[in-house]
Amino acid sequence: MASKKYVSILSLTFLLASAASQAQLGGTYDVQDSSVIPSKRLPQHTEFMANNYPYPAKPRNQWELGLQVGAFGISGDVRNRFPGIGAAIHARKALGYVFSLRAQAGFGTTKGLNFQPSQNFTKNPAWSAYAPGSHVFYNYKTNVYDLSLQGVVTLTNIRFHKAKSSFNVYAFGGLGGMIYDTKIDALNGSTPYTAEFDDVYNQFLGNQFSYKDRKDIKKALKDKLDGSYETEGQRDPGQPTLFKKPFRVIFNVGAGVQFKLNKKFSLAIEDKLTIPKTDLLDGQQFQENDNSITGAATAQSRDYDTYNFLSLGINMAIGNKSVEPLWWLNPLDYAYNEVNKPRHMKLPKPVLDDADGDGITDQFDQEPNTPAGAPVDSHGVSRDTDGDGVPDYKDKELVTPTQCQPVDADGVGKCPPPACCDSLMKIIEEGGLHKCKIGNLPSVTFKAKSITLSNDAKALLASAASQIKNNPDCKIAVVGYCSSSKSEQQLSWDRVNAVISYLVDKEGISQDRFIFKYGEAGGDCNTVDLQDGTGQEGPTTVPAPHPNLRRGR
Incomplete structure (x- = not known):
């Protein structure tokens, strides 16, 4: 019978684990939500929100109320017949993410029966109706009522590689008190079971005793006992009482696993061992058996009896304006989320060094020592518009035709006249x-x-456009001045470009007729000259030297 119960409970455990693995957990609370912060911790929350204190205040969390039912058994001098029935209710409150307190009230009832007889029972007043030397089969029925305060520890909510957990493994220990009521079935009505016990002894025991017969012995005893449990069990002299029942201090320990169904409800499987300061939960202080095989009687004390409660429980979280009980929340969740996607922490403005001041930060600058004012490309490399190997900031002839290359150190090429043009x-x-x-x-x-x-x-x-149109064979040089800085170079370029663009777009003169010159020396920085460019060489368009500087205008 007992084995079937344990198998059923174990099977239920696996079913619950499977169901809980599919349960959805609620999201972690918002650490910036002041509504879940108790008033006594609001100053810390205010400092945290102002970035004057790095730790968020601990939120107000819900209470847990629970109901448990399960198998109850006593381990004492008399064998437990089979697990009885137990029940408990509790209230639990988290003090932190690891530690919580639980107040629990419990009840249990169970029975016991020895399949071996005893003869040295005279010290127990419950068997006073039996003559010395008689065979007695110890038995009992005990009801236990206890109340305890327990400290509960859980670590499985602290997750390093996962935001949440659908289950919690916990351990607990506590102190409390219990009262118990132990009765013995010593009389058949008002008559001792002397004849009945002798019948069982003669049928199964004696020299042919075998432990294999114990089930048959217990069955025979059950048939002969009336189950009235009318006799008060043995008590300790001077033992304190409560509600006319013996009272003892208890210490209990245990462990369990809790499966979360949703934000409100969870299931738990738990085993609790309780040690009271008494050896009389089974109504018998000494274990005294008559071993018919050896013919020797033994008397052995177990010191203190214990009782065990294996249970299945349903728990409910209650509380308004509170987060879930803290043993379900991962205390690392805030830190991980803030590192991954900052919402609250102060982030300093990035400072990107640009040692040569060319507008390209050092980490992307492939030419980190460009001279001041030198035009560069998007990689920080000095521009070389005509590809003659001389950077623009050194090139005195910005666009040298390919046929005139190679060039000298100043980027100036030598273009020999074609043979066909010698006469010209x-x-x-x-x-x-x-x-x-x-x-x-x-x-x-x-x-x-x-x-x-x-x-x-x-x-x-x-007016100038009319002159230019009337002289279609003439090239026109548009010249801007000043190049002592990047801003002056870009300003000179912009002004030359403005003049050429106006003549092309508004006056309809071909772009090919203009020679683009900017940053020249010897002129007024605020002036652009139009000159006869016949016989001169130069590009009709030139890329902007510092286009980024133009955005501020």
């Missing part, structure tokens, strides 16, 4: 051809740091 060059040298006769062209003046054409400047350019 000779005519030119002799003055046989005349230069462009477009005449003087105007200069455009800009306001300081401005790249916008004024109305006067547009009028000048409209």
